Amino acid sequence: MTQDVSVARKALAAVILAFALFAAVVIQLTVVNRLPLPGAAAPDLVLLLVAAIAVATGPATGAITGFAGGLALDIAPPAAHYAGEYALVFCLVGYGAARVVRAVWDTTGEHDTITTFTVMAVAVAAGEAGKAALGMLLSNPDVTTAAVSRVLPGAILYDLLLAPLAYWLVIRVTRGAVGWRAAPERAPAREFGALQTASVFRQASAGAAPKLRLAGTGESYGSPSLARRVPKLRLSDARSPAILGTTAAGFPVAPLSLAGGRTPRINFAGGRVSPAARAARPAAHAPGKNWLRSSASPAPAAKRVVHSPSRGWLSANGAAGSAGGQASKRAAARPRRFANGSGGTAYRASSPVTARPARSPGEALAARSAPSGVSALAGAGTPLARRRSPSRGWLRGSGTAVPSLSRPRHAPRSGWLGSAGRPRTVIGSGVGEARSRGAFRRGTFRRGTFRRGASPRSRAARGNWYTASPSGAWLRRGRHPWRKRRQRLLRFVGVGR
Amino acid sequence: MLEARRTRVVLIALLVVAIALITIDFRDGGNSSASSLGGRVFGPVERLGGDVTGVFRGTSGNSSEIANLQRQNDQLRAQLAQAQSGDADAGQLARVLHLSAGRYKVVTGTVIAAGGDYSDTVTINVGRGDGVTANETVLNGDGLVGTVVSATSSTATVQLLTDAGTTVGVRMAADGQIGALSGSANALSGSAPLRLTLFDANATLKVGEELVTFGSVGGRPYVPGVPVGTVSSVTTQPGSLTPTALVKPFADFTGLGVIGVVVSK
Numbered sequence: 001m002t003q004d005v006s007v008a009r010k011a012l013a014a015v016i017l018a019f020a021l022f023a024a025v026v027i028q029l030t031v032v033n034r035l036p037l038p039g040a041a042a043p044d045l046v047l048l049l050v051a052a053i054a055v056a057t058g059p060a061t062g063a064i065t066g067f068a069g070g071l072a073l074d075i076a077p078p079a080a081h082y083a084g085e086y087a088l089v090f091c092l093v094g095y096g097a098a099r100v101v102r103a104v105w106d107t108t109g110e111h112d113t114i115t116t117f118t119v120m121a122v123a124v125a126a127g128e129a130g131k132a133a134l135g136m137l138l139s140n141p142d143v144t145t146a147a148v149s150r151v152l153p154g155a156i157l158y159d160l161l162l163a164p165l166a167y168w169l170v171i172r173v174t175r176g177a178v179g180w181r182a183a184p185e186r187a188p189a190r191e192f193g194a195l196q197t198a199s200v201f202r203q204a205s206a207g208a209a210p211k212l213r214l215a216g217t218g219e220s221y222g223s224p225s226l227a228r229r230v231p232k233l234r235l236s237d238a239r240s241p242a243i244l245g246t247t248a249a250g251f252p253v254a255p256l257s258l259a260g261g262r263t264p265r266i267n268f269a270g271g272r273v274s275p276a277a278r279a280a281r282p283a284a285h286a287p288g289k290n291w292l293r294s295s296a297s298p299a300p301a302a303k304r305v306v307h308s309p310s311r312g313w314l315s316a317n318g319a320a321g322s323a324g325g326q327a328s329k330r331a332a333a334r335p336r337r338f339a340n341g342s343g344g345t346a347y348r349a350s351s352p353v354t355a356r357p358a359r360s361p362g363e364a365l366a367a368r369s370a371p372s373g374v375s376a377l378a379g380a381g382t383p384l385a386r387r388r389s390p391s392r393g394w395l396r397g398s399g400t401a402v403p404s405l406s407r408p409r410h411a412p413r414s415g416w417l418g419s420a421g422r423p424r425t426v427i428g429s430g431v432g433e434a435r436s437r438g439a440f441r442r443g444t445f446r447r448g449t450f451r452r453g454a455s456p457r458s459r460a461a462r463g464n465w466y467t468a469s470p471s472g473a474w475l476r477r478g479r480h481p482w483r484k485r486r487q488r489l490l491r492f493v494g495v496g497r
Numbered sequence: 498m499l500e501a502r503r504t505r506v507v508l509i510a511l512l513v514v515a516i517a518l519i520t521i522d523f524r525d526g527g528n529s530s531a532s533s534l535g536g537r538v539f540g541p542v543e544r545l546g547g548d549v550t551g552v553f554r555g556t557s558g559n560s561s562e563i564a565n566l567q568r569q570n571d572q573l574r575a576q577l578a579q580a581q582s583g584d585a586d587a588g589q590l591a592r593v594l595h596l597s598a599g600r601y602k603v604v605t606g607t608v609i610a611a612g613g614d615y616s617d618t619v620t621i622n623v624g625r626g627d628g629v630t631a632n633e634t635v636l637n638g639d640g641l642v643g644t645v646v647s648a649t650s651s652t653a654t655v656q657l658l659t660d661a662g663t664t665v666g667v668r669m670a671a672d673g674q675i676g677a678l679s680g681s682a683n684a685l686s687g688s689a690p691l692r693l694t695l696f697d698a699n700a701t702l703k704v705g706e707e708l709v710t711f712g713s714v715g716g717r718p719y720v721p722g723v724p725v726g727t728v729s730s731v732t733t734q735p736g737s738l739t740p741t742a743l744v745k746p747f748a749d750f751t752g753l754g755v756i757g758v759v760v761s762k
Contacts, residue, residue, distance in 0.1 A: 026539070029620070030546035033611035036751045041614055060504040067511040073613070074518070075535020077543060077647075077654050080616035080662075083531040084518025091511045095504075135615055138523065141662040142615045151614045495505045 013177035041154030066094030097123035536649035547609025571757035640747030666711035
């Protein structure tokens with residue numbers, strides 16, 4: 001599990017725990033079972049210890065400990081049940097508790113004592129129930145429905161009373177002896193749950209100059225130290241200039257089509273501009289308040305959602321091109337997904353800026369019909385590509401400033417990224433539409449989609465990588481010719497994933 | 498991934514072993530070699546633990562005089578049970594049941610461990626080395642306790658009278674009606690009554706009547722004449738064929754200390 005924990009420390013902890021387990025069996029039989037406790041039940045020290053050790057160490061240790069402790073209870077003299085009953089139940093309890101705890105830790109990324117203890121308590125209760133259930137299953141004459149209903153609540157209650165003590169003892173012993181999660185690929189991803197995402201959105205929609213750089217400007221959003229973020233950075237930063245093929249003049253060419261006739265799924269809004277284009281950009285500072293009004297035809301702006309930017313802000317000085325249409329369409333299709341909340345975390349982390357261009361269908365419509373043409377999202381001079389965030393008022397747009405002002409700057413309503421639900425109607429050419437559908441489909445969040453590596457071909461074939469579960473499997477999965485076969489077999493048996 | 502796979506392999510192996518153990522023990526009726534191995538391993542430790550806890554309980558080490566007296570009491574109780582069955586009955590029973598009268602010998606021991614929540618079994622600190630084998634009557638100064646179900650060299654496991662798997666043939670001390678007494682589980686931490694069913698449909702049951710064991714063939718697992726308990730309430734249903742009652746045992750199962758095992762010489 002770990003490398004930096006000394007062997008002696010681990011061995012000491014193992015010896016102590018093994019002795020404690022043996023002592024628990026003996027004390028259970030000689031003392032605890034003979035105590036005339038009220039409620040016709042007694043706590044199960046062995047089960048408590050097994051659950052505590054399991055949550056403190058790991059699944060394998062938990063399973064082995066549970067088996068050993070249960071087997072000891074099975075064969076120690078006064079046992080009246082069949083040998084192996086408790087071994088089976090405790091083994092499952094140990095394994096399950098440890099697995100659940102690890103899953104919780106992997107998800108939340110932190111060691112929460114309350115959560116761990118809760119898992120342990122639930123495992124103990126499940127173990128008591130499992131003992132009774134297996135006894136009834138094997139038609140033990142002692143384990144009748146009446147006996148279970150009389151004994152089980154008291155037993156669980158006593159167990160829960162003693163659970164903190166057992167947990168504390170085991171944690172004391174195992175602290176320092178169990179190095180948890182030293183492997184870097186198992187590092188928990190800094191997840192962007194609903195709360196963090198909402199706060200980011202709040203900041204962004206309030207125009208409060210969030211400290212995030214726009215995608216493609218060279219800096220990532222969020223902590224950059226996580227293993228899972230590497231492919232994302234590579235995708236949107238390192239690769240996009242080459243794939244996009246942005247010219248220095250800011251004219252976007254048609255995006256490269258990869259093998260399979262798909263386009264790389266890239267943040268078009270954040271399409272990176274070559275250094276030359278950046279240098280040639282006319283304005284290096286944030287635009288003034290009225291920069292959004294640069295284009296005409298304010299009609300669509302009236303039906304826009306409150307927080308969306310003004311209609312013309314995308315079409316600053318680009319030229320019409322198919323790439324722009326596709327981009328806006330793609331961007332219109334994507335935000336809907338993470339507005340639903342099913343999106344992957346890495347995607348969420350980077351998307352608020354990326355997706356903002358297509359918040360309302362009106363602006364995409366305007367992008368098509370405006371005389372200036374569709375903006376090149378990757379083009380030079382686009383506000384999105386600027387290094388500095390615009391001034392505070394830039395989101396309020398031209399005509400809709402009043403409702404925006406009257407509205408407090410809280411989180412936008414849930415559908416604000418979803419383009420009012422009609423992205424299809426505003427999307428451009430037929431080719432682009434087909435592609436956007438492809439992008440949409442590719443964007444469905446399947447697990448493990450990026451495990452192959454970073455080659456664009458596999459990425460395109462495997463769909464969206466944003467939501468690969470934080471397993472790190474994509475790093476370790478080899479390319480053995482029998483891999484698929486093995487996976488299928490394991491899945492068939494029920495142990496694969 | 499590799500670690501998780503290895504863990505699964507370990508888990509599956511352990512589960513298979515556990516299920517195999519259950520199967521083997523099921524086939525052998527709960528007396529497989531695994532149990533005897535456990536007895537060999539845990540028996541001495543439990544004896545030690547029983548001695549240690551006995552110090553606090555005051556049963557064995559601390560007050561040897563009390564233990565001695567209890568031992569004598571058990572001996573006398575067993576002899577009394579034998580003598581109490583009347584001469585006529587004794588002769589009759591001796592013929593019918595091949596009783597070898599006057600050959601009772603009591604080995605006394607101490608309870609050192611008890612089973613879990615769902616079993617009414619205890620471990621005593623006498624075993625095969627002391628002449629204790631399976632299917633022997635266990636009693637204490639108050640009355641019948643149970644029967645030995647298995648014995649190792651140094652310990653023996655006693656199934657108590659109150660265990661749900663126990664059925665004892667009993668006789669009404671007053672009128673000699675015979676019946677069966679069965680346990681209802683879990684007397685160690687509470688007092689669960691025993692259920693008595695008389696075989697004679699015309700027999701009448703009265704609260705307060707005493708029961709003694711009817712005896713088994715060769716005195717195994719139950720010798721005749723050991724007092725069992727008193728009828729605490731008659732529960733005969735109006736339409737039932739046989740009279741039934743609840744019986745309160747004489748022996749106090751929550752505080753079992755010194756017990757005696759009737760061994761056949």
